[in-house]
Amino acid sequence: MCGIAGRILNAPGKVGRDLVELMDAQEHRGADSTGFAIYGVPRDSGYVVRAMGFDRDAMGKDLEDYLAILRQHGGDFTADPTWDNGDSQHYSVRMEISDPRDVAMWTKAADQICERLEMQSVGRSLEIIKDTGGAYEVADKHGVRDMVGTHGLGHARLATESDVRPNASHPFWARPFPDVAIVHNGQITDYYTWRSKLERKGYRFLTYNDSELIAVWVSDRMKEGLSLEQALIRSIDEIDGVFTFMIGGPDTIGWAKDRFAMKPLVVVEQNGEMAAATEEQAVRRVYDDDGVSILNYDGPSLHGIWGVGNRRAAA
Amino acid sequence: MSDVVIDVGKRPVREVHEEIQAAAQAGKSITVTNTLSRHNLGVGLPAGCSIRFEGSVGYYCGGLNNGAIIDIERNAGWGCGEAMASGHITVGGYAGMSVGAAMLGGTIHVKGDSGPRAGVAMKGGNIIVEGKIGYQSGFMAHGGKIIALGGAGPSCADALWEGEVWVTGDIEDLGVDAVVTEPTAEQVAEVDAILDPLGLKDTSRDWRRIVAGQRLWYFESRDAKAWLMI
Structure with a gap:
């Protein structure tokens, strides 16, 4: 049992603040x-x-080595890195960089030091923040409420398939595809089979979390030429297990549900904006008007895609 | 007109629950406001209690009901009326997954559609859905009746045991070991008697009564394929 959330605004705004509320309302799920x-x-x-x-x-030392690898691949820091001021042994760092020559090649090289410093997202706009603890705790530590954007995903994890570690939390980045992230509620039962197939194609997984697979699986299908929608439909037939997942991209959030209809998804769509969550009480944190129309995607083998309208202009 | 109004909001559900129980024991009629789809509201209520929830409720509302009359204005989340023994629950809108799961008796009346697995493992009582029942409704029901007036989703009555699923309208497809039978006039009269007090009786309906084909009642190795389909 985990809790997931998605949010789309019709212009850049405090999407971080909304996602923190959506996740706080679902903290009991994980x-x-x-x-x-x-x-x-x-x-x-x-x-x-x-x-x-x-x-x-x-x-x-970690950042020094990281920068050396980045420079070997033609990129550089374009601003000084910033990091959290928490008292945990692990730390989170945010870096702005110029384009490496080849993102996939550079990611592979940067992952040589992933035991020390693990990249959790790379994107023109995507930023993944994750840590142990509840929504407010993570939000306070990493300043999530102040993050401005058009859309995003949230996740509360109850670990069932692998360790509780800060880096084994969701969302997962579709390594090495920029701007692709996933949140997942469920269990993938043929995880090892798919993981080894994808590893043979050169993908690298840094945790034993089954959800890390889905993001790469969908992105790999899209790399082979499928549209997002085709890849989502295929995932329902080909991935075994129970799941509701949402996958974020530069201009979309897509979602799919398994054949057994085990994991819920509750959605409010209003005036070009959208809030989705595992539980109805979470979307009511964002839409507290009791008359708001609630969509329950409870059936089996469902999928959908929400578009993101205006990513740049002010509201 | 209600005697007591209890507000939920962001208050701890335990606190709300204690107030509801105290009012129910005192025989008062109760209105619960500002429910915000919170979970576990109105669980384990006694006979004689009459309670109305304004707006929508979350999971397990009316669970373990022991005779109360429960009215939910809009939607209910998962497991509404789970394991209830007796009483009456009305859901004004949509009832989420597993409404009436493992219920033993009483009536659940859903005015909208219901989600997947309505009446899963129910042992008795009746679930009446004015709209469409979702995927795999009646899954492994051991007794009681599910009555759907607006059709049924896929895998209807999958692995049904001794319960019955009654449907008017389209059935997307039947589950494993589900068999459609033509009901007798006596059986239809029995269903009409359940619908009549709800104002839903209509003698012109074309009913399909779905029962177990009984292939799954005993494990038969030559028929293992049927089991594997579950």
């Missing part, structure tokens, strides 16, 4: 860890990178 994927205003070139280091005392 208080092991909480995470957010926020799509800010996209940049034309360069990437924003979110990474987690595992030894705060070694941060200087």
Whole structure:
């Protein structure tokens, strides 16, 4: 049992604040860890990178080695990295970088030091923040409420298939595809089979969390030429298990549900904006008008895609 | 007109629950406001209690009901009326997954549609849905009746045991070991008697009564394929 959420605004706004509320309302579904994927205003070139280091005392050396690899691949920092001021041994760092020559090649190289510093998202706009603890705790530590953007995802995790570790939390980045993130409620039963197939194609997984698979699975299908919608439909037939997942991209949030209709999804769509969550009481944190129309996507084998309208202009 | 109004909002559900129980024990009629789809409201209410929830409620509303009359204005989340023994629950809108799961008796009346697995493992009582019942409704029901007036979703009455699923309208498809039978006049009269007090009796309906084909009642290795389909 986990809780997931999605939010779309019709212009850049406080999407972080809304997602924190959506996740706080679902904390009882999984208080092991909480995470957010926020799509800010996209940049034309360069990437924003979110990474987690595992030894705060070694941060200087970690960043130095990270930068050396980035420079070998033609990129550089375009601003000084910033990090959280928590007292945990692990730390989260935010970096703005210029374009490496090849994102996939560079990601592979940067992952040589993933035991020390693990990249958690790379995107023109995507930033993934995740940590152990509840929604408010993670939001306070990482300033999530102040994050501005058009859309995003949230996740509260009850670990069933792998360790409780800050980096094994959701959302997961579809390594190495920029701007693709996933949140998932459920269990993938043929996880190892799919994981080894994807590993043979060169993908790398950094946790033993079954959900990390889905983001890469969908992105790989799209790389092979399927549309997002075709990939979502295929996932329902080909991935075994119970799931409701949402996958974020630069201009969309897509979702799919398994054949057994085990995991709920509750949605409010209003005036081009959208809030989705596992539980109805969560969307009511964003839409407290009792007359609001609630859509329950409770059936089996469902999928859908929400578009994101205006990503740049002011409201 | 209600005697007591109890507000939910962001208050702890335990506190709300204690107030509801105290009012119910005192024989008062209760209105619960500002429910915000919160979970576990109105669980384990006694006979003689009459309670109305304004707006929508979350999971397990009216669970373990022991004779109360419960009226939910709009939608109910998962497991509404789960394991209830007796009483009457009305859901004004949509009832989420597993409405009436494992219920033993009493009546649940849903005015909208219901989600997947309505009446899963129910042992008795009646679930009446004015709209369409969702995927796999009646799954492994051991007794009681599910009556759908607006059709049924896929895998209807899957692995039904001794319960009955009555449908008017389209059935998307039947579940494993579900068999459609032509009801007798006596059986239809029995269903009409259930619908009559709800104002839903209509003698012109074309009923399909779905019962167990009984292939799953005993494990038969030659018929293992049927089991594997569950």
